[in-house]
Amino acid sequence: MKIKKKRFLFNMNWYKKAQNDDPPEWEFPEAEHDYNPSWDYEVDSIPDQKLVQIAEQTINEINTKIVPQIGMGVCKAAYIKEKSPDALARYIYGTQPNPVFVIDLENIKRIAEECSRDLYCDPETEIIIGIRTSLFHELGHAIQEWMNIDMNEDEAEQFAREYQDMGEIWRFWE
Numbered sequence: 001m002k003i004k005k006k007r008f009l010f011n012m013n014w015y016k017k018a019q020n021d022d023p024p025e026w027e028f029p030e031a032e033h034d035y036n037p038s039w040d041y042e043v044d045s046i047p048d049q050k051l052v053q054i055a056e057q058t059i060n061e062i063n064t065k066i067v068p069q070i071g072m073g074v075c076k077a078a079y080i081k082e083k084s085p086d087a088l089a090r091y092i093y094g095t096q097p098n099p100v101f102v103i104d105l106e107n108i109k110r111i112a113e114e115c116s117r118d119l120y121c122d123p124e125t126e127i128i129i130g131i132r133t134s135l136f137h138e139l140g141h142a143i144q145e146w147m148n149i150d151m152n153e154d155e156a157e158q159f160a161r162e163y164q165d166m167g168e169i170w171r172f173w174e
């Protein structure tokens with residue numbers, strides 16, 4: 001009986017602590033706009049740091065290797081929880097010239113794990129590919145807005161695949 005009570009108290013404290021963990025402040029000082037993803041989405045306050053690292057490396061790659069060749073400003077990703085279990089990432093329209101992407105890392109992880117089970121491939125690799133291609137795909141949409149051309153899913157997807165597979169920027173807008 002005594003042990004049970006102790007356990008309960010421990011759990012209560014843990015719960016309280018978790019509740020007090022406010023999501024980190026959204027900071028994007030380079031941006032020309034003040035868009036904050038928390039206006040529209042539930043921010044993931046404790047995202048998996050391993051997944052965050054993959055996403056941050058990808059954004060860094062976008063900002064150093066792709067964006068300078070396009071003339072657009074630097075991009076940033078926010079970690080959010082989508083309502084739909086199938087939603088992976090989005091580009092927030094109107095955030096030019098500094099595109100904001102929102103990404104649901106847990107959804108990508110779950111879908112990548114399902115895929116790797118079906119295809120008998122390495123789940124860790126699928127997660128990395130999933131995060132990278134999701135961000136490259138959304139970058140494709142950001143480029144479509146930046147270049148003032150129509151939104152096109154096939155173009156965004158091919159842009160993502162070519163960069164992921166070959167490291168080549170497919171200049172679909174030219």
Ligand SMILES: [Zn+2]
Binds near residue numbers: 137
């Ligand atoms: Zn799309």
